[in-house]
Amino acid sequence: MSFRLDSVVPWGRNAEEYRLMFCPGDRELSGRIADFGGGPSSFNAEFNSHFSRAGSTVVSFDPLYSFSAEKIRQRIEEVRPIVMKQTRQNRDKYIWKNIPDPDALERQRLSAMEMFLSDFEKGRSEGRYIPHSLPERIPFEDNAFDLGLSSHFLLMYTSLGYDFHIRSVEEMLRVCREVRIFPIVDLSGEGDPMISDVIEYFKKKYTVHIMDTEYEFQKGGKKLLIIDHAPAERV
Ligand SMILES: C[S@@+](CC[C@H](N)C(=O)[O-])C[C@H]1O[C@@H](n2cnc3c(N)ncnc32)[C@H](O)[C@@H]1O
Structure with a gap:
């Protein structure tokens, strides 16, 4: 399926935001991580160079x-x-605590996206950035990754619908032992019956x-969903 650049709003978060959203422990950070809908986030670039x-x-x-990179920058x-x-x-829909105001938000996002852009062409040639649309087949074998992430994509765009979400997350679970999705609210920060139905299915x-989690920027959006192949152990 062709993908039009003018249909996407590239806007990326940094590795510290990923840490707060996904709460990875030592086990997860030592493993193979897949970031779906990674967009212009600097998570991959920062992880690769520092962590x-x-x-x-x-x-x-x-x-x-x-x-x-040039087209994405434009x-x-x-x-x-x-x-x-x-x-x-929509200022009142956000919690201005860790990020004090919209100017600081703009600086933080632009700095993250600059790190992504500087890393992108090299990272793509190393196989760290892969063009791929969910729910299409992910070009990796079963269980290739320990952890699969989705930040501000799955569940948030409720208009993509129930079937899209079931097929996408099932395909992620084919290649990942565990999937984490953040947040569990729609674009306006509300719950939605579609989101509840997807969670019930899994x-x-x-x-x-x-x-x-400790990450709360969008009001009401601080919860992380974890879907795991392993039998229940946590309480
Ligand atoms: C709001 S951005 C989030 C970027 C990043 N995860 C973050 O939190 O900074 C949503 C991303 O989803 C991507 N996207 C849109 N449709 C997609 C699809 N069918 N499969 C995978 N990613 C998709 C967009 O290109 C965009 O980069």
């Missing part, structure tokens, strides 16, 4: 990665004033946990 350990890897997947510049205008208009087949 990787022997045997650990991050591979990011996104349809955006079929474009050049698109970021196009959407930047629009995103910032919307953020200021509860019937896998071990599912929902936990509070």
